[in-house]
Amino acid sequence: MSLTSDIKEFALDLGYSRVGITTADSFSEYAAIMQSRGAMYEFLVQDPAVWLEVSEPKKLMPSAKSIISLVWDYSQKAFPEGLLGKVGRLYLSRSYNAPPHRINGSRYQLMLDFVKKAGCQVGQGIFLPERWAAARAGVTTYGRNNFAYAAGIGSFIVLSSIVVDAELEYDTPTVEVGCPEGCTACIKACPTQAIYEPQKLNPRRCITLNTLFTQDGMPAGLSSHISPEIREKMGTWVHGCDVCQEVCPRNRERLQAKLPDDEFLVMASRDFSLTKMLNMTDEFYETRAQPLMYNYIKERKYFQRNAAIALGNLGDPAFIPDLEQAMNDPEKLVREYAAWALGRIGGKLAKQVLETKRNLETSENVQKEIEAALLAV
Ligand code: SF4
Ligand code: SF4
Structure with missing residues (x-):
């Protein structure tokens, strides 16, 4: 067996669904496209270190020859109804950039160890444009919604890669859109x-x-501010959004499949609610928010803000007492968005709460949100 087939076989044994190999050549087209999109992608392009890493693997690792692209299918188990529409499936699966002490992180670690033991030098801390690498490695095609799709699975996949100094056998690229003609559902x-x-x-x-x-x-x-126009369209999503993948015919088979329960998620969904997230206890933060949503949000106030938006969008006056409680939160960000949510729910009771809180509020930003909310009720 060759080194390439050894690597592929080991990855499949670990549970990866697809493994492909491509060259470590630059992703110059990706870089050019991102740069051409101006302000939209400034938050990525502005950081030259990140930019160098994502588009030029050989600049970070001059000996780099190959990229091993790994596809993990994270929709092998069912997602509980109580969490769907609120937290994206990717995050519920705990498989995205998982730390090494958790199962999905340890799988990647085992893969790294195998490649090193096989005599390869491995690039450290190289974050590639994974969807581009996977398409070049022949394991995915693109969707018009920008997600990567693996044949026979769909887009509910996590891509990861390993850059090595060994020259491996390269797969035929599938750099193409694989969507049915004329589909624009997403x-x-x-x-x-x-x-x-x-x-x-x-x-x-x-x-x-x-x-x-x-x-x-x-x-x-980018700041903690979310424009009111976007807030209204966020529905009940508090961490991610799956809408453009849920409507996709390329995911239909998986979405309609009867899958076994994920017992961890079943347990988590019993304790999960938007009101608990809004007025979050330390215990909820540590046992429910962080284990599922560990990637990006590092301060609880942002979870609380997102929960306030979701409750406002639900429009149910039953949530007014929870939002009233949130108007006492020590974080002014939470009070701002609770005020917005009260305005969005509207009605006599919401107005009363807002008027009472207006007289007590000391933050100028919160006062502004209260005034705007009072105009809406
Ligand atoms: S807002 Fe949701 S549906 Fe739209 S592109 Fe983003 S993830 Fe897809
Ligand atoms: S919804 Fe249609 S156009 Fe969009 S990604 Fe899926 S197949 Fe492609």
């Missing part, structure tokens, strides 16, 4: 019109970015 279904043309996404309008990247201290004008 473009039509996107709640914020973030997909403005096939394969063109404005990330600043995407719900996923708005739930995760809108934190203070982010680059390129």
